[in-house]
Amino acid sequence: MSQLQKKEYVRNMFAGISKRYDFLNHLLSLEKDKYWRRFAVSKLPRGYIIDVCSGTGDVAIEASKNNRVIASDFCYEMLQLCRPKLEKKDIKNVSCIQNDAENLSFKDGTFDGAIVAFGIRNVADIKKALSEMNRVVRKGGNIVILEFSLPENKVFRSFYYFYFKKILPLVGAIISKRDDPYNYLPASVMAFPKRNEFVELMKDAGISHVEYFDLTFGIVTVYVGHCNGENSVGKECVF
Numbered sequence: 136m137s138q139l140q141k142k143e144y145v146r147n148m149f150a151g152i153s154k155r156y157d158f159l160n161h162l163l164s165l166e167k168d169k170y171w172r173r174f175a176v177s178k179l180p181r182g183y184i185i186d187v188c189s190g191t192g193d194v195a196i197e198a199s200k201n202n203r204v205i206a207s208d209f210c211y212e213m214l215q216l217c218r219p220k221l222e223k224k225d226i227k228n229v230s231c232i233q234n235d236a237e238n239l240s241f242k243d244g245t246f247d248g249a250i251v252a253f254g255i256r257n258v259a260d261i262k263k264a265l266s267e268m269n270r271v272v273r274k275g276g277n278i279v280i281l282e283f284s285l286p287e288n289k290v291f292r293s294f295y296y297f298y299f300k301k302i303l304p305l306v307g308a309i310i311s312k313r314d315d316p317y318n319y320l321p322a323s324v325m326a327f328p329k330r331n332e333f334v335e336l337m338k339d340a341g342i343s344h345v346e347y348f349d350l351t352f353g354i355v356t357v358y359v360g361h362c363n364g365e366n367s368v369g370k371e372c373v374f
């Protein structure tokens with residue numbers, strides 16, 4: 136599949152499951168997803184934040200407690216589901232903007248921090264998206280990535296694989312009435328770079344001082360790096 140084909144495939148897939156996305160997210164993660172997003176958001180500096188691949192906006196909403204936030208995604212059907220949540224919670228400091236993560240329509244150094252949760256794995260050109268996040272963040276700002284990982288403990292991993300490769304696709308398919316997305320999920324996680332490889336990808340994209348935190352037995356990992364200003368002409372570092 137070419138990068139262009141992957142992009143279209145991913146966009147159509149999320150458009151197709153958008154209405155069931157939140158429900159399945161909470162169900163299949165046994166509500167752990169809320170804690171994972173909260174932890175990732177806690178690694179952001181305060182200020183002006185972009186949530187890339189925001190989907191239905193849960194990270195943007197979490198980040199809006201302390202920040203002004205842009206929720207951006209290239210899938211209109213996903214992003215439009217953020218708006219009613221903002222209205223219901225009377226949140227005024229989040230703006231939704233349809234944007235491609237590989238080509239963000241913001242000037243260098245616009246934001247204090249950029250975050251992507253469960254999105255980077257789905258992007259066709261991961262390095263381009265990481266470079267874009269680095270570009271739009273000011274010098275000294277943070278880039279935070281929350282993504283699924285493979286647990287390192289062998290015993291736990293065998294139970295987890297059974298759930299992840301057998302149960303999750305079955306439940307996902309029954310509820311979303313589509314086979315593809317919930318087979319794509321474990322397949323894309325298996326194909327995603329290992330922790331150290333991903334750290335190298337972040338560094339290649341110009342992000343510095345990268346560290347990572349495994350959560351929930353290493354089911355997910357939060358990567359945190361800093362913009363060293365090489366691609367940025369933004370404000371002075373406030374740290």
Ligand SMILES: C[S@@+](CC[C@H](N)C(=O)[O-])C[C@H]1O[C@@H](n2cnc3c(N)ncnc32)[C@H](O)[C@@H]1O
Pocket residue numbers: 145146149160187188189190191192193194207208209210213234235236237251252253254257258259
């Ligand atoms: C698994 S969802 C994650 C949504 C949300 N961040 C969350 O925590 O639930 C992945 C999202 O990435 C978006 N996405 C994938 N590739 C993208 C790209 N190149 N540009 C913008 N959004 C993209 C999809 O449209 C989808 O909404």
